[in-house]
Amino acid sequence: MSPMFQIDFGRPVRSRVVGIDLGTTNSLVAYMDLTSPKVIPDPGGSLIVPSVVSLSGAGELVAGNEGRQMLLTDPERTVYSVKRLMGKGAADVQDELQLFPFHIASASDAVIQIELGDRTFTPPEISAQILRQLKSNAEAYFGERVTQAVITVPAYFNDAQRQATKDAGRIAGLEVLRLVNEPTAAALAYGLDKRKEGVVAVYDLGGGTFDISILKLHQGIFEVLATNGDTHLGGDDIDNLLLRIALEDTATEWGEDLSTNHEAIQLLRRAVIEAKEQLSTVPVTSIRLEYHGKKYERELTRELFEQLITPIVDRTLAPCRNCIHDAGLNVEQIDEVVLVGGSTRIPLVRQAVEKLFRAKPHTELNPEQVVALGAAVQAAILAGDVTDKLLLDVTPLSLGIETMGGVVSKLIHRNSTIPASATEVFTTAVEGQRNVLIHVVQGERELARDCRSLARFDLKDIDPMPAGMARIEVRFLIDANGILNVTARDIRTGKEQSMEVKPSYGLTDEQVEAMIRESIDLAEEDFKARQVREAQVEADTILAAVERARDNEAWLELDDEERSRIERAVNELLMAYHADDHLLIRAQIDKLNTVTMKLAENMMNTAVRSALKGTKI
Numbered sequence: 001m002s003p004m005f006q007i008d009f010g011r012p013v014r015s016r017v018v019g020i021d022l023g024t025t026n027s028l029v030a031y032m033d034l035t036s037p038k039v040i041p042d043p044g045g046s047l048i049v050p051s052v053v054s055l056s057g058a059g060e061l062v063a064g065n066e067g068r069q070m071l072l073t074d075p076e077r078t079v080y081s082v083k084r085l086m087g088k089g090a091a092d093v094q095d096e097l098q099l100f101p102f103h104i105a106s107a108s109d110a111v112i113q114i115e116l117g118d119r120t121f122t123p124p125e126i127s128a129q130i131l132r133q134l135k136s137n138a139e140a141y142f143g144e145r146v147t148q149a150v151i152t153v154p155a156y157f158n159d160a161q162r163q164a165t166k167d168a169g170r171i172a173g174l175e176v177l178r179l180v181n182e183p184t185a186a187a188l189a190y191g192l193d194k195r196k197e198g199v200v201a202v203y204d205l206g207g208g209t210f211d212i213s214i215l216k217l218h219q220g221i222f223e224v225l226a227t228n229g230d231t232h233l234g235g236d237d238i239d240n241l242l243l244r245i246a247l248e249d250t251a252t253e254w255g256e257d258l259s260t261n262h263e264a265i266q267l268l269r270r271a272v273i274e275a276k277e278q279l280s281t282v283p284v285t286s287i288r289l290e291y292h293g294k295k296y297e298r299e300l301t302r303e304l305f306e307q308l309i310t311p312i313v314d315r316t317l318a319p320c321r322n323c324i325h326d327a328g329l330n331v332e333q334i335d336e337v338v339l340v341g342g343s344t345r346i347p348l349v350r351q352a353v354e355k356l357f358r359a360k361p362h363t364e365l366n367p368e369q370v371v372a373l374g375a376a377v378q379a380a381i382l383a384g385d386v387t388d389k390l391l392l393d394v395t396p397l398s399l400g401i402e403t404m405g406g407v408v409s410k411l412i413h414r415n416s417t418i419p420a421s422a423t424e425v426f427t428t429a430v431e432g433q434r435n436v437l438i439h440v441v442q443g444e445r446e447l448a449r450d451c452r453s454l455a456r457f458d459l460k461d462i463d464p465m466p467a468g469m470a471r472i473e474v475r476f477l478i479d480a481n482g483i484l485n486v487t488a489r490d491i492r493t494g495k496e497q498s499m500e501v502k503p504s505y506g507l508t509d510e511q512v513e514a515m516i517r518e519s520i521d522l523a524e525e526d527f528k529a530r531q532v533r534e535a536q537v538e539a540d541t542i543l544a545a546v547e548r549a550r551d552n553e554a555w556l557e558l559d560d561e562e563r564s565r566i567e568r569a570v571n572e573l574l575m576a577y578h579a580d581d582h583l584l585i586r587a588q589i590d591k592l593n594t595v596t597m598k599l600a601e602n603m604m605n606t607a608v609r610s611a612l613k614g615t616k617i
């Protein structure tokens with residue numbers, strides 16, 4: 001049955017696929033052992049790779065513990081929390097950037113360039129160094145090459161952030177078979193997919209971020225119903241709070257203000273983190289620092305600690321309530337709660353979660369490892385190592401619906417593992433529209449007429465609304481047998497219509513292969529490459545024109561400011577040139593065009609003048 005889902009499209013022969021948790025603070029790599037997922041240690045036995053990258057004196061990027069060491073000695077050449085910058089433009093992260101000790105090179109709004117020493121790197125290049133470290137740890141562990149991975153990303157990551165993560169993988173020499181949502185990975189690690197049906201809340205309190213996600217499990221497939229959180233809330237806030245206390249203490253006891261002493265601060269930070277982590281298991285500990293012969297020690301009880309951090313823990317509760325609300329659920333409808341992130345080891349956090357969700361959360365797995373373990377489970381499923389799991393295979397062609405102008409909006413992409421599900425919200429194009437035609441198509445081409453039509457049905461009697469106001473939710477669900485179920489729902493009235501389609505029906509292997517070949521010829525990669533190439537050609541033209549203009553007297557008529565604006569735009573265009581992004585190249589071309597307007601005008605005048613000179617009146 002459904003032969004279409006079992007064709008081998010020449011994927012590389014099986015190799016080890018690892019699962020990677022690329023975290024804001026810490027990263028891990030895991031694999032599927034015979035029976036269960038395991039985190040892979042580095043050659044020194046450490047399981048966690050700090051997500052810190054530094055440019056060494058020798059001009060090489062180093063990641064992990066080596067990078068973290070350089071936070072002490074070379075903060076300006078060291079990058080942490082790069083995950084916050086992934087897929088972002090400089091304008092998106094202005095506030096964020098002020099908190100970092102490293103510098104951002106003057107860059108276009110679309111791409112951030114991080115300045116380390118005399119070199120610049122994009123966030124994916126920095127992330128790639130962390131991935132290289134994880135990859136090499138795995139290779140040392142297995143004694144063989146590792147080239148394929150599953151990488152986890154926050155559920156709220158948008159397309160650009162996901163793409164940036166994939167780019168990081170590619171730069172590191174890893175084929176990213178799939179990006180998995182972090183909460184989904186956590187639920188997989190706990191084997192919650194075996195339940196088949198249910199609702200799972202994943203509470204993730206890490207170093208610098210807090211995420212709450214609500215997943216719906218339907219026939220063993222996870223769907224993210226809602227996410228919420230705080231991008232600046234986590235263990236770091238607790239560390240800062242304790243650090244402030246320790247700084248006040250040392251100021252009084254030593255009569256010395258350490259708050260501007262970078263080295264002392266880093267050492268003190270380590271001391272408070274150690275005390276904090278101990279308090280998760282013991283009722284009392286001390287913060288200790290020895291610095292240039294001076295000693296500092298303060299006893300800290302868990303009781304006082306809990307008093308101090310209560311406001312921080314409380315800040316996680318409102319996002320949880322909002323998330324439950326956004327998912328359209330009551331707290332009683334949540335079946336399982338999973339704890340993720342190192343900061344959920346804190347007993348007070350566990351109590352708060354239990355109280356809010358009125359259920360004992362899962363804590364059996366190590367909360368710092370659980371995402372990586374889930375990624376390893378997913379990796380093993382993709383590698384075909386796990387056979388008792390759901391029948392997972394891939395959709396050979398993308399599935400989507402026709403939207404305005406006959407353009408296809410893809411909901412499930414080619415090579416997605418089945419079972420799979422996706423939901424997207426559409427709107428109406430016509431004033432007072434009452435019926436919506438749902439046209440389901442299969443294929444890789446951009447226009448519906450070039451794809452294969454699978455089904456058409458009407459969602460009738462929706463509320464008449466002004467164009468663009470109606471909200472129609474379309475949900476695609478492919479079950480393990482390759483049966484596609486399409487549901488369209490008017491969100492306002494709840495009216496819905498669904499239809500079952502067998503996407504594989506009636507297509508021979510040859511036809512499928514032909515469609516893919518055609519799509520490879522015409523769509524996606526080639527299409528993108530063509531767009532990039534076209535943009536580069538245009539860039540060549542304008543760059544050459546600017547180069548020529550430098551010899552023109554019109555160039556001399558510009559003032560310094562105008563000339564340097566052009567120089568900057570030229571540099572930005574050169575930087576964008578190889579970015580593999582035609583939109584970025586075009587944006588820079590437009591910018592260069594704008595700043596050279598005066599120059600072009602001057603040149604025109606010069607040309608007219610010299611033409612006039614030659615004319616006999």
Ligand code: ADP
Nearest residue numbers: 023024025026206207235277280341342343345
């Ligand atoms: P991220 O997902 O942001 O990369 P992690 O999940 O690795 O972060 O969590 C890191 C945070 O967990 C740090 O703030 C660390 O101090 C904290 N942490 C680790 N172990 C403990 C512990 N035993 N008690 C309290 N906090 C801990």
Ligand code: MG
Nearest residue numbers: 023024206341
């Ligand atoms: Mg994490």
